[in-house]
Amino acid sequence: xxxxxxxxxxxxxxxxxxxxxxxxxxxxxxxxxxxxxxxxxxxxxxxxxxxxxxxxxxxxxxxxxxxxxxxxxxxxxxxxxxxxxxxxxxxxxxxxxxxxxxxxxxxxxxxxxxxxxxxxxxxxxxxxxxxxxxxxxxxxxxxxxxxxxxxxxxxxxxxxxxxxxxxxxxxxxxxxxxxxxxxxxxxxxxxxxxxxxxxxxxxxxxxxxxxxxxxxxxxxxxxxxxxxxxxxxxxxxxxxxxxxxxxxxxxxxxxxxxxxxxxxxxxxxxxxxxxxxxxxxxxxxxxxxxxxxxxxxxxxxxxxxxxxxxxxxxxxxxxxxxxxxxxxxxxxxxxxxxxxxxxxxxxxxxxxxxxxxxxxxxxxxxxxxxxxxxxxxxxxxxxxxxxxxxxxxxxxxxxxxxxxxxxxxxxxxxxxxxxxxxxxxxxxxxxxxxxxxxxxxxxxxxxxxxxxxxxxxxxx
Numbered sequence: 366x367x368x369x370x371x372x373x374x375x376x377x378x379x380x381x382x383x384x385x386x387x388x389x390x391x392x393x394x395x396x397x398x399x400x401x402x403x404x405x406x407x408x409x410x411x412x413x414x415x416x417x418x419x420x421x422x423x424x425x426x427x428x429x430x431x432x433x434x435x436x437x438x439x440x441x442x443x444x445x446x447x448x449x450x451x452x453x454x455x456x457x458x459x460x461x462x463x464x465x466x467x468x469x470x471x472x473x474x475x476x477x478x479x480x481x482x483x484x485x486x487x488x489x490x491x492x493x494x495x496x497x498x499x500x501x502x503x504x505x506x507x508x509x510x511x512x513x514x515x516x517x518x519x520x521x522x523x524x525x526x527x528x529x530x531x532x533x534x535x536x537x538x539x540x541x542x543x544x545x546x547x548x549x550x551x552x553x554x555x556x557x558x559x560x561x562x563x564x565x566x567x568x569x570x571x572x573x574x575x576x577x578x579x580x581x582x583x584x585x586x587x588x589x590x591x592x593x594x595x596x597x598x599x600x601x602x603x604x605x606x607x608x609x610x611x612x613x614x615x616x617x618x619x620x621x622x623x624x625x626x627x628x629x630x631x632x633x634x635x636x637x638x639x640x641x642x643x644x645x646x647x648x649x650x651x652x653x654x655x656x657x658x659x660x661x662x663x664x665x666x667x668x669x670x671x672x673x674x675x676x677x678x679x680x681x682x683x684x685x686x687x688x689x690x691x692x693x694x695x696x697x698x699x700x701x702x703x704x705x706x707x708x709x710x711x712x713x714x715x716x717x718x719x720x721x722x723x724x725x726x727x728x729x730x731x732x733x734x735x736x737x738x739x740x741x742x743x744x745x746x747x748x749x750x751x752x753x754x755x756x757x758x759x760x761x762x763x764x765x766x767x768x769x770x771x772x773x774x775x776x777x778x779x780x781x782x783x784x785x786x787x788x789x790x791x792x793x794x795x796x797x798x799x800x801x802x803x804x805x806x807x808x809x810x811x812x813x814x815x816x817x818x819x820x821x822x823x824x825x
Contacts, residue, residue, distance in 0.1 A: 399560030473527025481532020482785025489605035502592030546624030555704030573686025699762035707766035726767030
């Protein structure tokens with residue numbers, strides 16, 4: 366194989382933007398796309414803290430039952446140390462209703478994971494992802510009026526958002542399989558899917574900033590516009606495979622085809638799904654179990670942590686946003702270290718592909734579980750809780766070089782379908798986590814949170 370510069374650049378050949386390889390532009394645009402997707406998908410989890418009148422909710426709880434619950438953790442309120450707003454919102458929604466609103470997205474999301482992955486294999490990722498993001502952007506703008514009409518309408522909008530975004534994750538695997546050589550997949554996947562981490566970070570910080578300065582309604586109006594802007598650039602710059610790209614250099618196109626052919630054949634045409642082979646494959650079930658464990662822990666933290674920090678420690682919106690965003694930012698940085706190292710191990714033949722995927726998956730699951738066991742017994746030690754939260758997310762990034770990309774290793778031509786199945790089933794199981802927390806903590810906000818977190822993390 367020639368040097369890296371010779372691989373990417375040919376004298377006199379047109380390249381999409383300067384000397385950037387077309388596959389890197391695709392990866393960067395996909396990164397921005399997933400940043401936007403997780404921005405609009407998860408902003409409700411922090412915005413709901415500003416939307417709910419917790420004073421009225423807690424008063425309702427006390428009227429029903431004003432007895433002291435054994436084991437209730439009462440911690441020092443930290444909001445007095447901050448200058449941000451800590452006002453109640455207009456909606457009197459109980460903890461189960463809040464959990465219902467946050468997780469209702471997943472009801473729709475589950476239904477379109479499998480068909481979305483298959484559709485990407487049949488018609489391509491480019492237009493499928495465009496439609497998914499544009500429809501979600503429109504629905505995001507409708508969140509405030511739906512909330513004022515009633516929580517039932519908001520749940521309906523969130524379900525539609527889930528349906529629209531269901532194909533988003535599975536649809537990218539077929540594009541990666543066609544564009545990215547095997548020895549670059551961990552690194553590029555870290556860049557692409559790392560957009561989810563950075564989107565979560567930017568969503569939390571932007572949501573907190575907008576709420577503090579404008580109001581919670583503006584969160585959805587502002588963020589709903591981002592998807593439209595992204596879609597315009599995505600449609601112009603990205604194509605489903607190297608053969609269709611009008612600006613890719615011949616050198617890069619040849620390099621991609623040659624390197625991918627060494628590992629496994631990837632068809633540009635949709636092939637019949639080998640259901641028997643899939644459903645009798647032990648590697649497939651291994652990926653499924655890893656996917657379930659990852660999403661269970663991810664949703665518990667994402668949905669319940671904002672309410673936990675407000676109700677137990679009294680953090681205002683601004684402080685809440687910073688505390689929540691930092692672990693995901695560190696996780697994103699960690700992916701840019703762990704995943705290139707995974708590719709290096711494969712390229713230097715230090716480890717086989719199977720060994721890399723197993724080790725990185727183990728790292729991404731075991732250490733975060735241990736950290737959250739420590740959190741479970743931390744009580745009111747907020748410094749220890751935050752430290753363990755950050756450490757857990759830093760090492761959790763190992764998943765991006767592990768099971769997350771393994772679908773492409775075992776069946777590149779059906780990677781969209783495989784990811785659709787594992788992600789859909791995992792969400793079907795994992796949405797129960799936040800709902801369980803909602804019902805377990807309804808009588809008093811996050812009653813005994815240490816035991817609650819211990820039980821949830823045991824699913825890892």
